[in-house]
Amino acid sequence: MTWDANEGKRLYGRVIPAEPPMRHTVIREPIGVIAAFTPWNFPMSSPSRKVRGALAAGCSIILKAAEETPAGAVMLAQAYHDAKLPDGVLNLVFGDPGMISSYLIASQVVRAVTFTGSTPVGKHLAGLTAQHMKPAILELGGHAPVIVCDDVDPDSAALACVKGKLNNAGQICVAPTRIFVHRKDYDKFVEAFARYGANTGGACAGAEQRYRTCRK
Template sequence: MLYINGEWRKSNCGDTLEVMNPATGQLIKSVASGGREETREAIECAKEAFKTWKKATGEQRGSYLAEAVKKMKEKADDIAETITLEMGKPLLDAKREVAGAISYLDWYAEEAKRIYGETIAASHPDKHLMVLREPVGVTAAITPWNFPSSMITRKIAPAIAAGCTVVLKPAPSTPLSAIKVFECFHEAELPKGVVNLVIGPAEEIGDEMTENPDVRKLTFTGSTNVGKLLMRKSANTVKKVSMELGGHAPLIVFADADLEAAVQGVLLTKFRNAGQTCISTNRIYVAESIANEFGKKLAQEVEKLTVGNGIEEGIDVGPLINSLALEKVESHVEDAIRKNGKVLCGGRRVEITKGHFYEPTVINNAHDDMKISTEETFGPVAPIFTFKDEAEIIQRANHESYGLAAYCFTNDLGRGHRMVKELEYGIIGINDASPIVPQAPFGGIKESGIGKEGGKSGLLEYLEEKFVSINMGN
């Protein structure tokens, strides 16, 4: 169902979208599918609601978010199961995602009260100078399938905390999770038109969002290529944009690192969600002196991972989202093997029902001529590269185009600080494979994105500054 102006409804033309389970290939459910017309209606409703919502106090807006937190906690298990059914991640990981989604609502429920302006020292005794921060306006949000609940709240929570109204388009693969989240907003009794949900064709809905002058802000999470397209289309109306785009994260292991911790770091950053995350490790750089030992330890742990339908107990790695994703992973592994890569474990499809499964894979002897060294694999494949010294690894770890996340394992405090300065990434974890928290900014540099999500920075993305100069003289 679509959710427009506080009401659940079908599309005007009656079209539907089939939602498939990637673990079984079976139909889960059909949902209403709208297009330009429904998106335009949602934008008009959001524009009307903005007139009142922008005047609400931060405490009032925060109270609605706090109520949404309660509703999501009540429905947490149901939402998690829906995530697993429509995108495949193991149920335990889905529950972690829902907890993360709630944490963003909870954080911005409080942060809504903390939108501050400032007073500027005047250059003339008769003047008083101020900067006010006001909501940017109607916001269009486009979210991906790999985190179908937390990506929604990470965008919507700061937007409505700032006083904006929102029209959201979820990925066509995972609309059911979005519906579950919007049920919580509905039950929290947000005023009509503050949040709206449109489901349907990406190009048709995206074109209306980018071309409609009533949309003043566009926020998107997805591939770099699509992000560039949306930016070009938004240019004609000069919209404010924030883009969380592709990544190609390096994970560096120095000879002095705690190898057990580094191995666990790879397991967490590479194989969670079957490697289908934008901050997933893509290149593992290991000091030459410990590369063989590290490879053996990692392969031993990876072989323990259980592949299967995420709804079942004891599953560590679920399916890839679709057949195209599976084919891409296969092509990267085949390319690596042709170029003398050595498969330490995995390297094959897993035939489970009609799902899109691939074995968790470790490849040794990886080098810079392989596709996997420059293209985002988005799958459970861990290539191990080697390096000689710090100067070499700084040069190789920094990617020409991507700059989202990087990880480094070392017990040398000075080296850790040097890596923080030299690595060209928006997020860096030093001996920390899980750095993401709601109170901190999330986002990349270069072609990995524009703007931030999370923390105070995420709130500022939905605010405009208004400078006021008051002449107090006679």
């Protein structure tokens, strides 16, 4: 938050060399109201990143937080309210994602869109923003491979992979989706991975997400 606040002070303009009598300057101005959509897997940090970036740029924001994990966004909004943020600068909404996203993106009030979430939903929102010629910043799901070479300790590699895979109970976009292990160490790696993984886990955001995580 401190970095974003100070970055707002560093949004300098530019004077570009030009032949007289022409003068070329770049002036940075707030784009306007931002519509932000955040996921459930980081219920505090994701909304915080969206809000503080918008405020540092001088923009008000409408935050559509995840209905599965609403408390984090509510607490964040309360903190800004307690800090005397003017009314209407940060607006928090919950509800049907499809209805809200369609309404906000089509609204003439909203000037830009930012979304963190799955790739399929990101593609859908990209299509909506394109229809209305609005800029969109999309942070979408990952598809991360791991390569385990034959010059590493398979036990240590397995522990590192378990930590990466099950960080945040596996509910994270950078979690490994596939692991390539050198055939020399394959059996040792699989045994160690199963051993470490059996004792690692955490709470999932509902039965549906647990099913998706276990399928991976």
